[in-house]
Amino acid sequence: MHIDSASREQLQEWEKELSAQYQRICEHELSLDITRGKPSADQLHLADKLDGILNGDYRAADGTDTRNYGGLDGLACARDLGADILQVPSEEVIAGGNSSLTLMYHAVLTGYLFGFAGNTPWRELENPKFLCPVPGYDRHFSICEQLGIGMVNVPMTDSGPDMDAAEELVRNDRDIIGIWCVPKFSNPTGVTYSEDTVDRLAQLGQIANPGFRIFWDNAYAIHDLEQQVNLPSIRSATLANDTADSVIQFASTSKVTFAGSGVAFVSSSPANLASLKQQMQAMTIGPDKVNQLRHSRFFAEFTMLKEHMQKHAEILKPKFACVLEQLEKSFGESDLGEWEKPRGGYFVSFNTRPGCATEVIKLAADAGVKLTPAGATFPYGKDPEDRNIRIAPSFPPLEEVDTAMSVFVLCVKLASVRKQLQMA
C-alpha cells in the first residue's frame, strides 16, 4: 500500500474495503489493552519465591536487623545489587523503596527546592527547564509539569537524542537544568544510546549551568531480549570529562521481580548523594530493608539475576516478534508508518503518517483495543506531528497481542487512507 502514489479512486476503494473490515471487527466487541509496560502474570510468577525466602531469618549478612528502623542508604547487600545492575561502585548507590520513579521525583525535587551540591535551587531561576528527548516517557514529563519546570523537545535518533540540538540548546540557555534519558531500550523507541552520544552527554556538564543534571533512567539495564546490548558507561564518560556531578542514574527491579514491590536504586557522585540524603532525611527513617533482604537472597549472585532475566526474555520474545511481524507484513512495503526493532525493553514505537495518530487510537478504542493516548510520549501530551503511538505488548497473552495488532494495523490503514482523502 502506497498512499502517496495512489489515485483518488484507489484511495476510495481502499477506504470502502477497510471500512467494511473495520465494521466486522467492531462487531466482535473486543476488550484488549496494550497501553502500559506492565509485566504479565507469567513474568511475575518467576519471582513468586520472594515471599517466604527469608525463612524467619531477618538479619542481613552485616548483622543488620532488617525489621527495625534505620539506614537511609539502604541495606549494604541491596546496594551491591543496585551496583551490579548499574555497573557502578556500591558506595555510590542508595537502595530505596519500591519505585525508581519516586527516587526520580525526589531527585528533581532536591534540585528544584534545594539545589544539588551547593548549586542554585532551580526554582530560583527565571524559567528552569529540562530537555526532553521525544518521543519519551510520559511519567518523566509529569514530574516536570507538576513542579512547573519547562520542557523543551529534542528529537530522538536511532543512536539517542539529537546531540547537535541538545548542545546548541544547553549552550544558549542557562535555564536548562536537566535532561531525561532512558539510555538503553529507550521508552518508547527501544533505541540504545551510542558511545558517541554517551560521550557527548557526558560533556554537556562542561557547557551547561553548573546545576545541570542528566537523569539517567536505566529502567531496562538488564532487559535484553536476545544477546546482550552494551550501553557505554555514563559514569566512566563523566569521570573522564570531569563532570561526574552532572549525572544521576536510576534503576529498579520493578520489571525483574514484582512491578509494584521491587527495590529501586539511585546512583551518583558523592556530592549529589549527599544532597539527595539531605532531602531524604526529613522524609523517611529508611527504606523497607526486609524487602531489600528478600531481593538480595533471591539474587545471591549476579549470574542468578541474569538467568532470571533470560526467563523474562523467553516470555517476552514471542510477543515482540508478533508485533514486529504484523508491522512488517502490513507496512514493510508501504508508506504508512515507521518503527524501530527493539532488542529489549518494553515497547515498540510506531510513527504513523503525519496527523494520523489520534485517529488511529480513536478507531482502535472504538473497536475495543486500548492504546496509549495520542501525545502521551510528548511533554504536555502534545505530539506536534500527531504521529507517535507506543505499543506495549508485554502484559496481554500472545493471542491477545496478535488480535490487538490486527486491529491496530487495520486502524492505521483506515486512518491513513481517510486522512489522504481529506487532504486531496
Added chain:
Amino acid sequence: MHIDSASREQLQEWEKELSAQYQRICEHELSLDITRGKPSADQLHLADKLDGILNGDYRAADGTDTRNYGGLDGLACARDLGADILQVPSEEVIAGGNSSLTLMYHAVLTGYLFGFAGNTPWRELENPKFLCPVPGYDRHFSICEQLGIGMVNVPMTDSGPDMDAAEELVRNDRDIIGIWCVPKFSNPTGVTYSEDTVDRLAQLGQIANPGFRIFWDNAYAIHDLEQQVNLPSIRSATLANDTADSVIQFASTSKVTFAGSGVAFVSSSPANLASLKQQMQAMTIGPDKVNQLRHSRFFAEFTMLKEHMQKHAEILKPKFACVLEQLEKSFGESDLGEWEKPRGGYFVSFNTRPGCATEVIKLAADAGVKLTPAGATFPYGKDPEDRNIRIAPSFPPLEEVDTAMSVFVLCVKLASVRKQLQMA
C-alpha cells in the same frame, strides 16, 4: 532531696557524694542507648510470620494481582486495616508505603507547593508557619525546617496543646497554616488529648486561614499499655463543626509489625485526598501492595491486631514500669524534676530543673548512656528552658533500661546540685 531549700553546705556535700558515685559509674565503661522509639527484637519477632504468609497466593480478595503496578489508593483490604486503626471509613483512607513520616512529608509538600482543596499554596504566603506543641516530635519539626516553614511553640498541658494559646495565635496570624499533633500518647509526654481539646482543635478551622491543616499523627492509636485509652474522634468533631477539610490523619504499622517494613496510612476528607493524590500521581505508580496484602492476611480481623498489640504491651510494660519506678524512687519526694506517667506509646518525658537538661545529657553520655540530644523535642533543637529529656525505654533489654536509668537519675541529681551551686 530538695534543692531549693538546701543550704550551700548541704549542696556541697551532695555534690561531693554524687561526683564520687558518678566517677565509679564512669569506670564501668557502659554503652547503653535510650534515644529512639524503636521496638525491641522481641517485639519485632511477634510478626516474623509476615514473610511467607502469602504462601504463593498474591491475589487480594478483590482479585487484584498485588505483584503488578497500579492502585494509587493502596489495596482495598489494606485501606480497611487503616480504617480500623484510625476509626474512619475505608473510602477516606489511602494505604501507602512503609512510613507515615513519608506520607506526612508529602502532605506538607502538597500544602506548600500546590495548596489543599483549591487553597493558596503555603509558599505564596509571606511567612507560613506551623504551631508546634512542645515538647514534640523532632521529625515533624525537621519537615517544616527543611521546607522553610516557620514554627511557633505552643505549650503542651496534660490534656493536649494549650488551646487558649493556639486559638489566640491562629486568630491573629493568617500565616499559621498548620499544627502538629500526636493526639494519643503524645511524643514525648505520653498525654492523650481530652474531649475538650479535640473539640477546640476541630473549631480552629473556623477561625484559621482556609488553607490551615491539622496534622494528626496518630502514631500510637492502638499502643495502649494497660486498658484502652479513648481518644475522641477528630473526624466526628470536625464533621460536627463543618471543618472536615481541616484535618489530615496518619497512622502506620511501624510499631505494630516491622518498624521499617510496615504499612502507613493517611486519612482525610475527599477534597484533601484528591489534593494528595494529585501530588502522588506524579511521584509513584502505587505502593507496595504485596506487603499490604501480607499485613491484611496477618491481621485478617481487627481483633487479631488488638491481641497482637497486647503482646507488645506485655513486653513494654516492665520497661516503662522500671523507668517510672526509678523516677518515683529518686524524685518522688524532690524538686529535681517532673514527668507524666504515660499509659501507652513509646516515651517518658522528663523535665529537669531549668537549665539542666544539656548537662544531664552530657554527663550521661560521658558515663556511656546515650540520651536524645537536648532540645530535640523542640523546633530548631532549642528548648528555651533547657529542661526536657525524652526517655525511650523500648529498645534495650530490661536490665539495660534499669542500668541506664540508674545513671540517668544520678546525672539529674549531680547536674541539678551543680547548677544550684553555680547560681548561689
